[in-house]
Amino acid sequence: MLYVEEGELEAFDNEDILYNIPQGSLIGVSSVMEGSAFAYSVRAGKPSTIIKIGPSSMAQVLKQVPPWMLATINSLSQKAKQQKAAAQQPLFSSTLESLALFLAVKANGKPLDTEPTLREYLWQSRANADKANQALKELIRRKFVKLEAGENGEQNAKMRLVKPKLFRILVEYLQSERRGETYPAYGLSKRERACLEFLGLENSLFTRTRDEWIQYLKISCPDADIIIVIKFLELGIFSEIPESPKLFLETSVLDKYLNAIHGEHNIRGLL
Numbered sequence: 001m002l003y004v005e006e007g008e009l010e011a012f013d014n015e016d017i018l019y020n021i022p023q024g025s026l027i028g029v030s031s032v033m034e035g036s037a038f039a040y041s042v043r044a045g046k047p048s049t050i051i052k053i054g055p056s057s058m059a060q061v062l063k064q065v066p067p068w069m070l071a072t073i074n075s076l077s078q079k080a081k082q083q084k085a086a087a088q089q090p091l092f093s094s095t096l097e098s099l100a101l102f103l104a105v106k107a108n109g110k111p112l113d114t115e116p117t118l119r120e121y122l123w124q125s126r127a128n129a130d131k132a133n134q135a136l137k138e139l140i141r142r143k144f145v146k147l148e149a150g151e152n153g154e155q156n157a158k159m160r161l162v163k164p165k166l167f168r169i170l171v172e173y174l175q176s177e178r179r180g181e182t183y184p185a186y187g188l189s190k191r192e193r194a195c196l197e198f199l200g201l202e203n204s205l206f207t208r209t210r211d212e213w214i215q216y217l218k219i220s221c222p223d224a225d226i227i228i229v230i231k232f233l234e235l236g237i238f239s240e241i242p243e244s245p246k247l248f249l250e251t252s253v254l255d256k257y258l259n260a261i262h263g264e265h266n267i268r269g270l271l
């Protein structure tokens with residue numbers, strides 16, 4: 001443990017200054033209490049005098065410290081230990097889920113550089129490297145990602161996102177699965193799916209009354225009824241128009257459900 005008698009020190013890590021340590025500070029209290037190494041390096045920010053406090057000196061100091069102060073030091077030490085452990089924990093419980101979300105944000109229509117992309121993901125998510133590689137292999141198995149050679153022939157240097165529209169749907173599916181819930185698109189009956197497919201053909205008239213939507217759906221699905229219209233309202237595929245008896249077809253929501261249905265085998269990993 002060190003005591004800054006005069007001057008000022010700098011705590012740094014990889015040449016980045018973390019914070020300044022002023023005169024009168026004790027350095028390494030947590031390390032002494034836990035029997036661990038310093039969490040960072042220190043250097044003089046300006047001419048300084050420091051005093052090294054060894055184990056024997058520390059023992060003498062602790063004998064003179066009031067019990068309440070020892071309790072405070074122990075409490076601070078425990079908090080520092082907990083904060084350090086928390087900082088090292090992954091931000092997501094599912095590596096596959098977090099990697100899929102990360103790639104959904106990164107998707108730009110162009111192949112990504114494999115190694116830099118994975119390094120950035122590991123830095124942002126604090127994920128375990130082995131688990132990240134396993135998650136990437138799973139995305140490759142589900143045909144979301146394809147590794148390709150680089151411009152100079154380097155093997156697996158590029159990462160192509162094969163199904164960029166499905167990444168966010170995959171994340172939502174994994175979240176539903178983690179909560180023990182059925183993903184809404186996969187809880188639809190065959191009749192409801194058939195009605196969705198027919199709605200996907202509409203390209204001109206997006207506003208109708210409930211009865212008009214039922215009659216429209218009956219063209220393809222003769223047994224379509226008000227229950228289907230209500231179900232689609234609950235899912236956000238239809239939305240109510242204020243002060244109007246008509247319902248609006250939310251094409252973006254419809255497209256999302258159709259993408260989920262068409263990509264079901266990939267999303268659920270049924271390959």
